Amino acid sequence: MPDPSADPELILRLEGVSKTFQNQRVLDALDLEIARGEFLTLLGPSGCGKSTTLNIVAGLLSPDGGRMTLRGRAADRLPPRKRRLGMVFQSWALFPHMTVFDNIAYGLKMQGSPSAAVVKTKVDEMLELVRLPGAEGKFPSQLSGGMQQRVALARALVTGPDLLLLDEPLSNLDAALRKEMQVEIKRIHETLKVSTLLVTHSQEEALVMSDRIAVMRGGKIERIAPPAEIYADPRSSFVCTFVGDAN
Numbered sequence: 255m256p257d258p259s260a261d262p263e264l265i266l267r268l269e270g271v272s273k274t275f276q277n278q279r280v281l282d283a284l285d286l287e288i289a290r291g292e293f294l295t296l297l298g299p300s301g302c303g304k305s306t307t308l309n310i311v312a313g314l315l316s317p318d319g320g321r322m323t324l325r326g327r328a329a330d331r332l333p334p335r336k337r338r339l340g341m342v343f344q345s346w347a348l349f350p351h352m353t354v355f356d357n358i359a360y361g362l363k364m365q366g367s368p369s370a371a372v373v374k375t376k377v378d379e380m381l382e383l384v385r386l387p388g389a390e391g392k393f394p395s396q397l398s399g400g401m402q403q404r405v406a407l408a409r410a411l412v413t414g415p416d417l418l419l420l421d422e423p424l425s426n427l428d429a430a431l432r433k434e435m436q437v438e439i440k441r442i443h444e445t446l447k448v449s450t451l452l453v454t455h456s457q458e459e460a461l462v463m464s465d466r467i468a469v470m471r472g473g474k475i476e477r478i479a480p481p482a483e484i485y486a487d488p489r490s491s492f493v494c495t496f497v498g499d500a501n
């Protein structure tokens with residue numbers, strides 16, 4: 255029988271992934287799959303293991319047990335730079351001493367030594383995509399929080415990743431900007447059709463942005479379904495309380 259995890263349309267598959275810190279079991283045999291082009295959100299309260307999951311996918315943490323495949327290939331054989339991922343964190347972690355252009359180009363240079371012309375074309379494409387034309391010469395400190403986050407998205411996407419990982423990317427923004435960036439991230443996802451794994455504790459964000467929501471609790475996925483189904487039929491009191499909670 256063919257191994258279903260070898261399916262290249264399955265961008266990410268986690269099977270029975272566990273992680274323990276000191277004596278605390280943070281991920282408890284977690285299963286999760288993301289299809290090509292899908293926008294999947296991990297939604298859950300603080301401390302339930304969302305960032306740990308993302309960091310394992312990114313290769314920044316090793317799991318204690320379980321299996322992970324990326325595009326059908328065992329991830330433990332793939333070093334982080336070969337995982338074809340883009341990542342945006344809560345704090346945008348732009349290089350303060352580099353211009354917007356150099357921040358975005360950084361990802362490309364890590365992958366090899368593209369010609370100056372190729373770098374320029376790709377950075378220009380990204381500035382267009384995130385709607386920051388003309389900002390290439392600015393430094394991060396000269397930009398608003400929302401604009402910095404657009405640069406972080408451009409930097410994560412410039413290499414054409416198979417999977418975009420977003421860890422609470424909107425939590426540092428005020429409510430109006432958060433709304434604006436939800437729409438922007440959705441638009442970018444629809445333009446590029448890049449598979450996206452968003453981590454958030456905000457049910458509103460999850461309901462607005464996702465193709466499917468994985469509600470997480472204590473290191474496990476409690477429920478996974480499209481937003482409308484979760485909203486209409488939460489099935490467990492935890493999902494119900496959490497999805498009904500406006501935080």
Ligand code: ADP
Nearest residue numbers: 275276280298299300301302303304305306307
């Ligand atoms: P979330 O992103 O859902 O808020 P995390 O994945 O960051 O949760 O953390 C899950 C739990 O693991 C928390 O209790 C946290 O304190 C603990 N934890 C996370 N990283 C570490 C670490 N490097 N060392 C020890 N404990 C950690």
Ligand code: MG
Nearest residue numbers: 304305306422
């Ligand atoms: Mg977190």
